[in-house]
Amino acid sequence: MNDFVPTTAPERMAQEPEVSRKILRQVLGWLAENAADLPDDEQREIGRQAGIRSGLYAAEFPEADGGWSLPARIAVDLREEAAATGRQYGFRILSAHDGPSWILQDATPGQRERWLRPLIEGRWTRCLAMTEEQGGSDLRELRTTATRDGAGWVLTGRKFLITNAAHADLAIVLANAVAPGASGPTFFVFTTDTPGWKVVRRLPGMDHRYDQYEVELDAVRVGDEAVLGGAAQIGGATGMAGERLTHGRVCLAARAVGLGGWALGVARRHAARRTVGGVRLADKQYIREFLVRSDVKLTAARALVRQAAADLDRHRLAMREAAMAKLWATESACEVIDDAMQVLGGRGWLSEYGLEQAYREARLFRIVDGTSEVLKETIFHLPGGEGGS
Structure with missing residues (x-):
């Protein structure tokens, strides 16, 4: 896979669609020869690693954060072509549900360096914990709370149908902030080794390849640095x-x-x-x-x-x-x-x-x-x- 490390500059990949398409086809050719007969989970992981090494993984994210600033119009064509293989390695090449989230584009500069860059570079994976069993993704039914406590916050609640929750290094959690002068739906970001983050159970479904989980936030304590976007974004989710x-x-x-x-x-x-x-x-x-x-x-x-x-x-x-x-x-x-x-x-x-x-x-x-x-x-x-x- 070292042969897939691109030698072109990011701006050339962004300006010349055929550069990224050529790299993708090289990756797909190698995967077809070396990964097509592997079990699904192994195909997905080797596809992810090939994407990271080739520079295609999260390529549409800003160069300043570790991506290639690849235009969306090119990225969607690459995603279509990769998915058209019908192979499990295809959709993993350009990052997927456990990769960087565009929500982190609203992070402060320090948060982007701390949380977003490791995801774009493929060193971490994440989960996005928004939905709940009773209200789904309806923010009007949001029950998870983040209560102001001294210099930080205490998150309490349950999340349902959370992809990659058991394997993620980083969690982006939607909670209803409760604090004097500032409240409402707010995103919090923290590592999953934070005490109180508990994966309750796996939720098997129609497609066994997609891991969904129920998660409990049992008095998860985080500081102000966990508020995505900083204090100005409290209630702005x-x-x-x-x-x-x-x-x-x-x-x-x-x-x-x-x-x-x-x-x-x-x-x-x-x-x-x-x-x-x-x-x-x-x-x-x-x-x-x-x-x-x-x-x-x-x-x-x-x-x-x-x-x-x-x-x-x-x-x-x-x-x-x-x-x-x-x-x-x-x-x-x-x-x-x-x-x-x-x-x-x-x-x-x-x-x-x-x-x-x-x-x-x-x-x-x-x-x-x-x-x-x-x-x-x-x-x-x-x-x-x-x-x-």
Whole structure:
């Protein structure tokens, strides 16, 4: 993997898309030869290490923080291409749910150096503890509290469906700050070896490769340095989350397009080879219906993803554009994979063809980083939609 350490300058990678694409294809080629037959968990880890060594991991984050300042419009294309391998190592190359969070862009300079840089460089992993069992991600139902106590804070509560909680070095926790003169939803950042951080249980689900956990915050004591963004951001988590989660939504949408594209490729190859009654499946009109409508859906999804990414590069909030991209891309990915399974018939149901596992993964995309229903509300209420007029 040392061969993947890039020799080009970060600004050249940012300005010339083919530089980063060339590096990605070198990495994917090496992984195809050396990791394709490994178990899923080993594929994910070797993909992550290849991403770190190649410089692609977290490349879209600012160069000042350890990234490459890669434009979002390039990063989404790379994420799509990596996901289109259909391999577990693909989505790990450019960082994933345990990598750096855009929420940390609102950190103070000292916090960025202390918390963000180790994540961008791949030395640490993190978890984002926002959701709770009763209220989900609805901040109006936030029960976890951070109570002012002397020179610091005491965090108490429970978090539910927290990805990577048992393995993270760093936790970003949403809590309702309670203090004289300043209160409201606030992000706190601290290492998971802080006393009182307790992983209660693992929550097995539809896709065993995604580790979800329930976490208890049992009087976790932190100082003022744990308040993300400093004192000025106490009570400011709602705006921070709304602005910063758009990046994650666009990245996930790009990944959904790539996974859907892989499934469509499986269906096309099968339809070209398979004959029924002496006629190729690809020559049957109802099979062409599956293939064509899938192609159209993915093409539209890709356009929405690229539009949202371009808006992010122009420093627009792009909340509505990101919501549209994630909604259409994730819903389409599930539909495309389902159609591909139908094209393959009984084979589509078998694990050896990979479509059933791809569907498990794509089905999760419609829930994480904003459910499809939440995204529809966002699209309706933000300017540009009928509800925003």
